[in-house]
Amino acid sequence: MEHTDNSQVLMARQPIFDRNQKVVAYELLYRTEDAQGHALFANTEATSEVLLNAYTSISDSGEMRRVPAFINLTRDILVEQKLPEVSKKQIVLEILEDIEPDDELLDAVRKLHNDGYRIAMDDFVYEPKFDALLEYCHIVKVDVFELDSEQIKEQVKALRKHKVTLLAEKIETHEKLEECIELGFKLFQGHFLSKPKVIKGKKIQGSQVALMQLIQELQNPKATPEKLEELIIRDPALTYKLLRIVNSAGYQLVRQVESVAEAIVLLGLEQVKKWATLIAMSSNQDKPEELSRSLLIRGRMCEQVAQNEKRPSPGSYFMAGMMSGLHALLDIERDTMLEQVPLGDDIKNAVSLGQGPIGEVLRNVVNYENGDWDLLPMDLDGTLYDKAYRSSLEWTQESMQAMYE
Template sequence: MDQSTTPTILMARQPIYDRNQKVVAYELLYRSEGEEEHALFASGSEATSEVLLNAYTSISEGGTVKQVPAFVNINKDLLINSRLPEVSKKQVVFEILEDIEPGPEVLEAVQRLHKDGYRLALDDFTYHEKFDPYIELCQIVKVDVTLFNSSELKQQVQKLNKFRVTLLAEKIETVDKLTECVELGFRLFQGHFLSKPEIVKGKKVQSSHIALLQLIQELQKPNATPEKLEKMILRDPALTFKLLRIVNSACYHLVRKVESIAQAIVLLGLEQVKKWATLIAMTSNQDKPEELTRILLIRGRMCEVIADHDKFPNSSSFFMAGVLSGLHAMLDIDRAEMLEQVPLGDDIKDAVAMGAGPIGEVLRNVVNYENGDWDLLPSDLNGNLYDKAYRHSIEWTRETMQNMYE
């Protein structure tokens, strides 16, 4: 890969959920090459900040576009020297990092932000009475649940309950830990717990999912024809209805309505049918939060864009690997069991299961990028490519999910 010689913005977003597993905010994870590790944005100008915030906090939910706030880390230099960008106070929550030691200078800076009307959060917080003046000025306290056992976590909550703050549990990795934190009184949640499904022994992929996955496999074959695909699609009434609704939606600006699946396939093209079939498979489980669909579509599209750029053959396989990497959470089964049941090529399955081959390498980089695990990315990573692919994939997913409801 070619590495750009100019500094590049590397930014990812991690969702913050409420108790109903609805996204209420994103934490923006940022690193700028060649600049200080905790720089906020490449430019502190209002225009640049607004563009970046809109790119990373604009989402489609239930067919409507909405903005959610951004949690942004600030270090001691930014805090004390007032080098923060001019941004809407409704759009941003400033996170005061855990390594900022309390003192008169820091307290004065926090008081200034509070007076100016900014919402503030304490990051990776462990209670000590020396932080009381800061807690009084903050609206949110983030607690890293991996730092405490159950008894210690309960004690932390009890100590913080005397303040008027919202508790956010971060680094939740399991459903059990999520349940525990809900019972303790946490109101906001952050972590990778959505990729850790509850295992239901003996559960099989539903027939409707199997039909969709078989269709996706057929779409990857070079000799697939509209007529053959039509026969497969017609087996599933819900899929038939949704594909016709999509192709007849306003986004395709058709002069006349499409009346057959074969017509729809010709007009959409095989690549578009494949993407829509995948999306329908993912959204057919209404019990799962919309954010999980969004994450997997962003991941799949980003893998595909990078594969196209690097001229890998069959970039659609990269898209499928990105989506399948978390589809087991949609189906509430173990990933290995899902891969045994779905009819897909070994190159995709090996990439998802073991990170093997070119597909696995791209998938691994994309997952580390979206999680903000910058130290796990290769040193020669094309940061500009990944940044552009990520932004494009966020926008593509927003439009795609919006079209599903039109």
């Protein structure tokens, strides 16, 4: 879908998890300059389908799958039934919290329900006036950030008589996640993944130290293929995956590559740096795959922006994006991680302080992927960021797939 500068569209996705922290859907966050939320979908059926496919397809443990998209609807779209002509399985319609549940709205929601659409209430706080509307809803999203434990319990109790699935949104910590699981919520959304689940006195494991040494060496501009091979072959899984990726269909090499040093010479140091970091980061089996996925998207998007703006060493932007969440993957504080992973000062300052040219791009990328549109600079090139985000989704999907092929 082409965007012109006078009607700039910014769009990102936010994962929705089940109790096992497996992604079961994405909420689509978007801003259009003309404030017409449905402008995104008011084109042809093909455009809506292509758009949704780009944002909801993932490689999950090597299996390609699509998950539904949660889409916010304004009152106008609901009443006028201006919906994208896509499979009802692929979307969940969200009714915003400030929409008044009058007869006109109730008729519109009843019709959508009878047509087979799934309907969710967003940012919901129970009041008896919603009872009739809740009869046609499948999912209710409760903003648990704003409520204390007692208030959350009251909401759960009030909603129990309605046959709805409860989704806890704006979960910021693992403790809050566990509390909501206990209370009977089935779906979860929030930034808890990007925060480490800090365990006091936890030491970094031997395998993680080796991973950090490798990441350090990958950052060394004087690294030789021989030195990198020596580090990579210490990890059989890393070696296996690297050779498998090099020999995958994507590279279409004339002959099989059988040594890491040969792979480094053929692909070039930059490519091997990227793949080795990617494999090393996604090898943490204790963590949800979405964490690796989101860090790859972030790293790639930082790099894409840097390349498009012709900034020097885009590889450093990639690394800063990846490193900005490594602490959550290792369950240690960010400062501890930065002390133990010897990165260049430009990357460290970008990750910890948001400083320098790399920090500026990283900040914009994080705000973009969170859908914090108001925090983006006024003169941001929205078209560039939109394209970079979408191509990063695609690249990450292909990369994660290649690791399993």
